[in-house]
Amino acid sequence: MIYMSKIGVIGDKDSILGFKALGFSVFPAVSKEDAEQKLNDLAKQDYAVIYIVEQTAQLVADSIAQYKEQRFPAIIPIPGNQGSLGIGMQSVKASVEKAVGADILFREE
Amino acid sequence: MANKLNVNPTRMVLTNLKRRLKVARRGHKLLKDKRDELMKKFLEIVRQNKEMREKVEEMLQKAHSSFVMARAVTPTEIIEEALMFPKKKISLEVSTKNIMSVDVPVLSFNTEGDSNDIGDIYPYGFATTSGELDVAIATFSEVVPYMLRLAELEKSAQLLAEEIEKTRRRVNALEYVMIPNLNETIKYINMKLDENERGNLTRLMKVKDMMLEQARQKG
Numbered sequence: 001m002i003y004m005s006k007i008g009v010i011g012d013k014d015s016i017l018g019f020k021a022l023g024f025s026v027f028p029a030v031s032k033e034d035a036e037q038k039l040n041d042l043a044k045q046d047y048a049v050i051y052i053v054e055q056t057a058q059l060v061a062d063s064i065a066q067y068k069e070q071r072f073p074a075i076i077p078i079p080g081n082q083g084s085l086g087i088g089m090q091s092v093k094a095s096v097e098k099a100v101g102a103d104i105l106f107r108e109e
Numbered sequence: 110m111a112n113k114l115n116v117n118p119t120r121m122v123l124t125n126l127k128r129r130l131k132v133a134r135r136g137h138k139l140l141k142d143k144r145d146e147l148m149k150k151f152l153e154i155v156r157q158n159k160e161m162r163e164k165v166e167e168m169l170q171k172a173h174s175s176f177v178m179a180r181a182v183t184p185t186e187i188i189e190e191a192l193m194f195p196k197k198k199i200s201l202e203v204s205t206k207n208i209m210s211v212d213v214p215v216l217s218f219n220t221e222g223d224s225n226d227i228g229d230i231y232p233y234g235f236a237t238t239s240g241e242l243d244v245a246i247a248t249f250s251e252v253v254p255y256m257l258r259l260a261e262l263e264k265s266a267q268l269l270a271e272e273i274e275k276t277r278r279r280v281n282a283l284e285y286v287m288i289p290n291l292n293e294t295i296k297y298i299n300m301k302l303d304e305n306e307r308g309n310l311t312r313l314m315k316v317k318d319m320m321l322e323q324a325r326q327k328g
Contacts, residue, residue: 005201007218007257018176018249021192023199048203049216049260069271071205071212074264078256081173084166092158092266099151099270 005072008042010035011053015080019051032059039063039075048072053080054087111289118301126298130291137283144276147209151269158262165252165259172248179241188242199253211272213265216257 009019013028020026027042029035035056040063042050050073057064057077064075077088097103116122180188200219205212 003203005203007199007201014180015173017188017192018172018245021246022250022253048201048214049257051256051260068267071214071264071268072203074214074260076256076260076263079166079169079173081177084170088162088166089159092155092162092263095266095270096155099148099155099273 003046005046005048008047008050008073009052010038010042010050011056011080015053015055015082024051029056035060036063043067043073048074050075051078052076053078054085055080055082057087058085111293113294113297114290116294116298118298120302123295123298123302126291126295130288130295133283133287133291137280137288140276140280140283143209144273144280147211147269147273147276150208151266151273154262154269155266158259158266161255161259161262165255168248168252168255172245172252175241175248176245179239179245182239182241201257208265208269209272211268213268214261216261218253218257 007024009016009024009026010029011026012030016026016028025047027038029038035052036059039050039052039060052060052064052075054077064077067073067075077091079085079088093103114126116126202217202219204215206215207213
C-alpha cells in the first residue's frame with residue numbers, strides 16, 4: 001500500500017526556519033503544552049514523519065514514547081541550532097538495550 | 110520450578126498432554142528461529158541507524174551554523190519574508206516492507222515545484238538577501254534525503270526492538286514454564302497409572318491366594 005504523506009517539523013522558530021524553505025511543514029513550539037498539542041495534532045493527521053528539535057523533544061519525552069510502538073508517525077529527534085543534546089543517540093541506544101538486553105553498539109566508546 | 114497442572118490422571122488426559130507437549134516444543138523451536146532472525150536483521154539496521162544519525166547530526170550542525178551566519182548578516186524580517194512561501198513542496202511516499210512479520214516503513218519523497226530545475230531551490234529573489242542564506246538553504250536541502258533515510262531506519266529499529274522483546278518473552282514462557290509443566294504432569298500421570306497397575310496386580314495375586322486357600326480347605 002502506497003500513499004502520500006507529509007513531513008512535519010516541530011521546534012523553536014530559529015531552528016526550524018531553514019526547513020521551511022525546503023517544503024517541510026514547520027510548526028514553531030517552545031512551551032511543553034504547545035509542543036505536546038502540536039505533536040498530537042500532527043500524529044492524528046497524515047504526517048508519516050515528524051522531526052522534532054531535541055530541545056523541544058526533551059520536554060515532551062512522554063508523548064514521544066507513546067508513539068514508539070506505532071508504525072506511524074515516526075518521530076525523529078534532530079539537533080537544533082544550539083547543538084546536539086544526544087537525545088537522538090540515546091533513543092537508538094534504548095532500542096538496542098530493549099532488543100538485546102545489553103548495550104552492544106556503544107560499548108567501545 | 111515446574112508445577113504440575115491440575116488434571117485427572119487418566120490415559121485420555123495423558124494422550125492430550127503429550128500432544129500439547131509436541132505442539133509446544135514445535136512452537137518453541139519456531140519462535141526461537143524467529144527471534145534469532147529478527148535479531149540478525151535488527152543489528153544490521155541499528156548499525157546503519159547509528160551511522161546515519163551521526164552523519165545527519167553532523168550535517169545539520171553545519172546547516173544550522175551557516176543559517177546562523179545568514180541571520181547575522183540579514184535582518185530577521187527579511188529572512189522570514191524570504192522563506193515565507195516555499196517554492197518547493199515535498200510530498201512523501203509511504204509504503205511498508207515486511208521484515209519477519211514486522212511492517213516497517215519505506216519512505217521516498219518527491220519534490221514538486223514551479224520549475225524543474227533541480228538547482229533552483231531558493232524560494233526568494235536574490236535582491237534583498239545575502240549569499241550566506243543561499244549557502245544555508247543549499248546545505249539544508251542536502252540533508253533531506255539522509256534525514257528521510259534516518260527516519261526510516263530509526264522507526265524500523267524501534268519496531269523490530271518491540272517485536273524482539275515480545276518474541277523473547279514468548280520463547281521464555283514456553284521454555285521455562287509451559288514445557289517443564291507439561292513434562293512434570295506427564296511424569297505424574299505415568300507414575301499414577303503405573304501405581305494403579307501395580308495395585309491391581311497385587312490385588313489379583315491376593316485374591317488368587319485366597320481362592321487357592323479356600324479350595325484346599327474344601328478338598
